[in-house]
Amino acid sequence: MITINELIEMSKAELEAERNIDKDYRVAECYRKFPELAAMDGDLVELRKSAMIASLEGRDDYAGRFGSKEAALRQKRENYLRDNNIPADFDSEKFICDKCNDTGYIAGKDGTRKVCSCMKEQLEECYDNSGMRDYRSVKLESYRNGYLGDEAGRKKRMNMILSACLGRGDNADKDIWIYQGAPQTGKTFLTIVVAKGMINLGKSAIYCKCEAIEDMEEENIEDLKICDVLFIDDFAADISSRRKIAYILNTVFEVRKASGRKTLIVSYETQNQLVSDCDIRLAGKLKNAGYIS
Numbered sequence: 001m002i003t004i005n006e007l008i009e010m011s012k013a014e015l016e017a018e019r020n021i022d023k024d025y026r027v028a029e030c031y032r033k034f035p036e037l038a039a040m041d042g043d044l045v046e047l048r049k050s051a052m053i054a055s056l057e058g059r060d061d062y063a064g065r066f067g068s069k070e071a072a073l074r075q076k077r078e079n080y081l082r083d084n085n086i087p088a089d090f091d092s093e094k095f096i097c098d099k100c101n102d103t104g105y106i107a108g109k110d111g112t113r114k115v116c117s118c119m120k121e122q123l124e125e126c127y128d129n130s131g132m133r134d135y136r137s138v139k140l141e142s143y144r145n146g147y148l149g150d151e152a153g154r155k156k157r158m159n160m161i162l163s164a165c166l167g168r169g170d171n172a173d174k175d176i177w178i179y180q181g182a183p184q185t186g187k188t189f190l191t192i193v194v195a196k197g198m199i200n201l202g203k204s205a206i207y208c209k210c211e212a213i214e215d216m217e218e219e220n221i222e223d224l225k226i227c228d229v230l231f232i233d234d235f236a237a238d239i240s241s242r243r244k245i246a247y248i249l250n251t252v253f254e255v256r257k258a259s260g261r262k263t264l265i266v267s268y269e270t271q272n273q274l275v276s277d278c279d280i281r282l283a284g285k286l287k288n289a290g291y292i293s
């Protein structure tokens, strides 16, 4: 899987090219408006060339003369810039994004590193690659806890899920969490928002439906093991107990536990139901899971 951090890294070359094109454009515009400046800069280049040749030919005594000529020309240029209100840095590269200085990250409220809004394209690509292609319409910016009523309850659950995924707060050591709720209460919506939120914090996250695990390619199963946070939606005892799914999940949970990675299981069944009806190996793990309902 390509993580958001890797996508941001890959965008660096493009940003560098963009800064360069932007600079060239600004310089060309400025020279068009102020031909005298273009001439002075041309003279400066010529002067430096001559000084270099003189130095290569061992006519070092000429260097002093070139030096004072250059200083005079530079002074003239400085005055010209000032008199015409031309910014002194008109010919230097500028950051495309002032918010993050083209690093792709900004500091969040609590000091955490967040992906900058200029990386919107990279974020969208990452959401798609992380199993959320079908949820493009779920936007973090427009998410409201009160959307389906019970604003306070939903806000509380949202905070508990965020803490669980980040390994903060009560039971921070638990690696598996069950988020239980009745059907049609917006569990998927909330889960997608949290999954996208994790990616916005620079983490790798995967969202999948429990049933889809049965037909997953080997490399995607590997991703389930190594992503920072894993979200398994529509988790149900009967589905997870299918031989192949039970086998894969058991391995995935073992690997994730060993590396302290967090998994959120989303189900309409309660923890007790899951523990009593799931495959015995999974039941043991779910018994010790954190519970949010």
Ligand SMILES: [Zn+2]
Residues within 6 Å of the ligand: 097, 098, 099, 100, 101, 102, 103, 104, 105, 116, 117, 118, 119
């Ligand atoms: Zn930015």
